[in-house]
Amino acid sequence: MKDEYELLDSGDGKKLERYGEIILDRPCAQAVWEPQHAKLWDNATARFDRSGGLNWEGRGKVSKPWNVEIAGVVMKLSATDFGHIGVFPETRALWKWIRKTLSEQATKKGRTLKFLNLFAYSGGATLAAAQSGAECCHLDASKGMVDWARENAALNKLQDAPIRWIVDDVIKFLRREVKRGNKYDGILLDPPSFGRGKKGELYKIEDQLMTTLDLVHEVLSDDPAFVLLTSHTPGFSPIVLSNLLRQYHATGCFECGEMLLTGKPEVNQLPNGNWARWIND
Numbered sequence: 001m002k003d004e005y006e007l008l009d010s011g012d013g014k015k016l017e018r019y020g021e022i023i024l025d026r027p028c029a030q031a032v033w034e035p036q037h038a039k040l041w042d043n044a045t046a047r048f049d050r051s052g053g054l055n056w057e058g059r060g061k062v063s064k065p066w067n068v069e070i071a072g073v074v075m076k077l078s079a080t081d082f083g084h085i086g087v088f089p090e091t092r093a094l095w096k097w098i099r100k101t102l103s104e105q106a107t108k109k110g111r112t113l114k115f116l117n118l119f120a121y122s123g124g125a126t127l128a129a130a131q132s133g134a135e136c137c138h139l140d141a142s143k144g145m146v147d148w149a150r151e152n153a154a155l156n157k158l159q160d161a162p163i164r165w166i167v168d169d170v171i172k173f174l175r176r177e178v179k180r181g182n183k184y185d186g187i188l189l190d191p192p193s194f195g196r197g198k199k200g201e202l203y204k205i206e207d208q209l210m211t212t213l214d215l216v217h218e219v220l221s222d223d224p225a226f227v228l229l230t231s232h233t234p235g236f237s238p239i240v241l242s243n244l245l246r247q248y249h250a251t252g253c254f255e256c257g258e259m260l261l262t263g264k265p266e267v268n269q270l271p272n273g274n275w276a277r278w279i280n281d
């Protein structure tokens with residue numbers, strides 16, 4: 001499987017990453033150590049800095065969007081004003097797991113599975129799920145992000161795949177799905193520390209997560225495959241996320257870990273968030 005992403009180095013509060021031909025130097029608070037490969041940093045195509053406001057150096061070299069294949073999914077990347085580029089590559093190992101698990105479970109259950117991606121951003125996980133043949137529902141409060149994810153679908157020749165594209169607030173949408181009786185076999189949710197719904201509804205993970213999880217479990221099918229919960233919020237460790245899922249399941253298998261930015265074996269791995277999953281084995 002093609003993968004054009006690689007962590008090249010980290011340290012001094014920064015990370016150096018390769019996205020295809022483009023090398024980016026961007027802030028990363030948890031990289032508190034010394035860089036391992038100091039010379040490599042001169043190779044950066046562009047640098048983003050938050051010290052004197054939000055600032056790209058060399059933005060001219062990344063002024064146009066470019067496409068990169070990550071974990072078998074082609075993604076359009078673009079240097080945004082906030083230093084984001086349209087992908088969180090620490091989630092790429094989870095995309096592979098989602099694709100494989102949905103495919104195996106569909107075979108085992110002998111039916112097409114339904115996958116729901118909440119806080120779905122630019123759609124890497126949705127498209128990995130669609131590649132497995134699952135019916136997908138992709139939800140984000142930002143129309144711009146849903147449009148971006150649809151562009152990514154077309155880049156992967158998945159424009160005609162069975163994907164529902166929804167711009168909505170997660171909690172409002174889930175409440176409606178409960179009323180409609182719609183159910184899902186695999187659910188991914190990546191709640192932000194702080195976010196806004198479609199009409200500006202405030203989402204704070206510590207206030208809304210339990211309601212979100214209650215609703216997620218109301219829309220879980222009778223014979224589901226998994227629930228996968230990820231978070232970048234400090235304090236939401238793998239065990240915290242796992243304990244949250246354990247409240248809903250007396251049986252099945254629980255796994256948890258850190259999301260990692262990775263490169264060649266000699267490059268230190270860079271943790272960036274955590275995950276936990278319940279698997280209905």
Ligand SMILES: C[S@@+](CC[C@H](N)C(=O)[O-])C[C@H]1O[C@@H](n2cnc3c(N)ncnc32)[C@H](O)[C@@H]1O
Pocket residue numbers: 087088091118119120121122123124139140141142145168169170171190191192194195196197198201202203
């Ligand atoms: C950090 S991103 C998620 C990253 C994504 N899961 C991935 O791995 O690529 C958070 C996303 O949540 C969306 N969001 C924030 N609050 C929301 C809400 N109340 N309802 C729906 N989406 C929301 C934002 O628009 C944003 O795209």
